[in-house]
Amino acid sequence: MSTPISASSAGSAATAAGAPAPAAAWPITLRDVTVTYSSGTRALRGITLSIAPGEMVSVVGLSGSGKSTLIRTINGLVPVTSGSVVVGDQDVSQLSGRGLRELRGSIGMIFQGFNLAERTSVLSNVLVGRFAHSPAWRTLLGLARAEDTRIAAAALESVGMLERAWHRAGALSGGQKQRVAIARALAQEPSVMLADEPVASLDPPTAHSVMGDLRRINDQRGLTVLVxxxxxxxxxxxxxxMIGLREGELVFDGPAAEATDADFETIYGRPVQGRDVLGKAV
Structure with missing residues (x-):
């Protein structure tokens, strides 16, 4: 993807524009949501919960508990078998085609595997977050508007990665790649931010740094964040x-800071182990 500005002008544009403009945070409501895959596996079992605009929520559970399925029902990546998922004022389960694409344009998504185009520049990767706001012909030709480039540069600056804007994404460390992924999601100017195991492949200091970025985004921008x-x-x-899932069922929903080891044992279905704790940043 080409861009009409130089490295120095990217920095000045980011400084002048500031962070991408905050969008109004959206609520999320799941009503009796069940997801059964074609294999017969029931990943979610009658989940009902409401998330207020601007909440910072963790979804906790072991592998196979339904965490990824739940978060992906919110942007329609996984269709529900029964029940409804309402994001803002849109019933995701009733959307398809253009309507679903437009909704996804307002929902930022951060993946465990980063999902970056590693042979292209950091800035080009972040500009992908502007596709939903750009004419189709510009997207096909890889021509970014000056305004989109300013927003992308500001998003990079907000996660401390602007100086890497012209580096090849594949040359970055894991933590740097995840920050670029966060910047890409921020460039969408979203109303909801979803993060699917964003620190699973990171070392403890980097994981704490990435989680700190997500909390700061929640604090400063008021976005609804699910991680x-x-x-x-x-x-x-x-x-x-904190929302706790076990075998597709909701087994905990309460203040994260007040969750006890016994609560986590209920979520995990076994005693707490050393691998359940990351450890302190150093």
């Missing part, structure tokens, strides 16, 4: 509310 985790200390430290 999937399996580490109890990160859930307690960085989120205000």
């Amino acid at each position: 999937n985790l399996h580490l109890m200390d990160l859930a307690r430290q960085y989120t205000t509310r």
Whole structure:
């Protein structure tokens, strides 16, 4: 993707524009949501919950508990078998085609595997977040508007990655790649931010740094943020509310800081182990 500005002008544009403009945060409501895959596996079983605009929520559970399925029903990546998912004023389960694409344009998504185009520049990767706001012909030709480039540069600056804007994404460390992924989601100017195991492949200091970025985004921009985790200390430290899933069922919903080891044992279905705690940043 080409861009009409130089490295120096990217920095000045970011400084002048500031962070991408905050969008109004959206509520999320799941009503009796069940997801059964074609294999017969029931990933979610009658989940009902409401998330207020601007909440910072962790979804905690072991592998196979339904965390990823739940978070992906919110942007329609996983269709529900029954029940409804309402994001803002849109019933996701009733959307398809253009309507679903437009909704996804307002929902930022951060993946465990980063999902970056590693042979292209950091800035080009972040500009992908502007596709939903750009004419189709510009997207096909890889021509970014000056305004989109300013927003992308500001998003990079907000996660401390602007100086890497012209580096090849594949040359970055894991933590740097995840910050670029966060910047890409921010460039959408979203109303909801979803993060699916964003620190699973990171070392403890980097994981704490990425979680700190997500909490700061929640604090400063008021975005509704949902983050999937399996580490109890990160859930307690960085989120205000915790939802616990076990075998597709909701088994805990309460303030994250007040969750006890017994609560985590209920979620995990076994005693707490050392691998359930990441440890302190150094």
